[in-house]
Amino acid sequence: MSLSDYFAEFIATNEMTVWSDCDALPEVSVVEYAPGVMALVPRAVEGSPEATIISAGIHGDETAPIELFGELLAALDAGQLRVGAPTLLIMGNRRAIAAGRRYIDTNLNRLFRRETLLQDDHRFECQRALELMHAVDRFMSDVVKNNDAGSVLHLDMHTAIRDSRYPRFAVEPFSETPTPDAIWQQLASAGLQAGLSQHQHSWTFSHYTRHYHGAQGFTLELGRVAPFGSNDLEPLAPMLDLLRARIAGTHDSIAHQRPLMRFVVTDEIMRKSDDFELCFADDIANFTEFPPGSCLARDGNDGEWIVREAPVHVVFPNANVERGARALLLARPLASEYPGTQ
Structure with missing residues (x-):
């Protein structure tokens, strides 16, 4: 089974998708942490490559990130992209994606708080948030070992429901620890035009990895919501380049930089x-x-x-x-x- 087939089946069916190993990634350990969540870990690595968490489809109607995610899967399946660094691939809200809706019961991207999310809350998004949190916890504990958590980059890809004066921008979750300049430079090289720093905790998925694990988590807004097949992915080519480089463990070679305008949230x-x-x-x-x-x-x-x-x-x-x-x-x-x- 290819990665592309696995994730397509995960989105398309309400039945449990069963992962079976394939020969497309012979030098990579491929482990299903949860439905729609795959850890790719190279069996042999050179140096200490930085791990990456890539997520899409947290909101089901935000299709451009899902199509970008599909480009990565196709490159991996075809052997055109080598896994040189630990990577966690996450497809978020299966039922909302299939329905073409932002969410089914409640906004998934407001639920990532350990202290308040209840095991017995049976709303679909609440159960999915628990699965995703547990998957991230496992990746950070078993693969990253937490001592290197600050080098992990989590890119949670979204699109906005309206136009923007900066169509592609990053939202930096609230943290007492500033983001290193090198991370901002990577985001600028990926074609992002602005960065927005949160002023308080927001309990989004990218906030979860930053707040609970110390990773460099970001919510990326990559244009505007559109139906499948209606997205212009050309402006996202630099973002795809960064994602490929992070998976390959070669992101240090990315040198092209653009100015990135910074904003800070003052109120809500x-x-x-x-x-x-x-x-x-x-x-x-x-x-x-x-x-x-x-x-x-x-x-x-x-x-x-x-x-x-x-x-x-x-x-x-x-x-x-x-x-x-x-x-x-x-x-x-x-x-x-x-x-x-x-």
């Missing part, structure tokens, strides 16, 4: 009631700037949210989130770009 607006609305057009782009005095949202519980002393940029506005969920982020630009100093 929550939907507290059913009587909630955003005070701007539905099609406004991520990173749009609003001057002081602008009304951004109205809530039946909290009233109006007005921009105060300094302009803010809005990111991920969504008035249709569940009650109690985040409706938008407010950000301000940092004084510098990467590569360079902060």
Whole structure:
């Protein structure tokens, strides 16, 4: 069975997909950690290659990352890509992908918190979050050995539900430990145009690997949501190059760098009631700037949210989130770009 066939069957069927070894990767240990989760570990390595976690499909309607993931699988199956570093491949929300929906019961990318996620919560996404957390824990413990956790890069690939002034950007989860410049440079080389640093814990999948394991986790927004077959993957070619280089263990050879604009989240607006609305057009782009005095949202519980002393940029506005969920982020630009100093 090829990797491509395995993941295609995983998405297409509600039955348990059974992995059977294939000859396509004879020098690689291929282990299924959970349905749709594969660890690829080279049997012999040179030096100390840095491990990578690559995930897609956490939201089922975000198809470009899934197609990019498929490109990697095809290259591995064809012998065009050698596994030179430990890699964990994760396809997230099978049922949502098959249904073409963001999620089935609840937003999977808000559930990655050990202290609050219950074993007996039988909603589909809750059970899937437990599977993915356990798989990451196993990879970090058995393969990475945790002493090298800081060198692990987790790239959780998404697409946004709206246009953006920076169509490809990285979200850095909150952490007390700053991201090394070399990681920002890798992301810039992969065609990302901006970086957004979170101001508090957010319990996303990339936050899980960073918060609980000390890995370099990022949520990557790679364009806009589109149906399968409608994505233009050409702008994502540099990202594919980085993913291939990380799997091969050759990412140190990537030298081409582009400036990457940095933003930091300063606040967020929550939907507290059913009587909630955003005070701007539905099609406004991520990173749009609003001057002081602008009304951004109205809530039946909290009233109006007005921009105060300094302009803010809005990111991920969504008035249709569940009650109690985040409706938008407010950000301000940092004084510098990467590569360079902060």
